[in-house]
Amino acid sequence: MPGQTDHAGMAAxxxxxxxxxxxxxxxxxxxxxxxxxxxxxxxxxxNAAGNATEMEMHQSVANLINGIKIEGSAPG
Numbered sequence: 853m854p855g856q857t858d859h860a861g862m863a864a865x866x867x868x869x870x871x872x873x874x875x876x877x878x879x880x881x882x883x884x885x886x887x888x889x890x891x892x893x894x895x896x897x898x899n900a901a902g903n904a905t906e907m908e909m910h911q912s913v914a915n916l917i918n919g920i921k922i923e924g925s926a927p928g
Contacts, residue, residue, distance in 0.1 A: 872886050872889070872890075872920070872922055873922065876922050886922045890918070890920055893917050894913075894914045894917040894918050897911070897913045898910070898911070898914045
């Protein structure tokens with residue numbers, strides 16, 4: 853069921869990104885802390901071990917996480 857897994861992953865990423873944006877917008881954590889959370893999550897995948905297929909998946913996940921930008925999300 854790869855389609856279901858892909859959809860679940862996309863939903864989870866969207867939810868997490870929205871939560872991080874809300875945390876930033878409401879000043880619950882400073883941007884540097886949120887950026888640290890994202891760096892840690894990406895690093896966990898960048899440093900993961902596995903076979904070639906697993907390593908490719910981990911790098912892809914790290915790239916997605918590294919593409920999330922939080923700074924300057926609040927208007928005005």
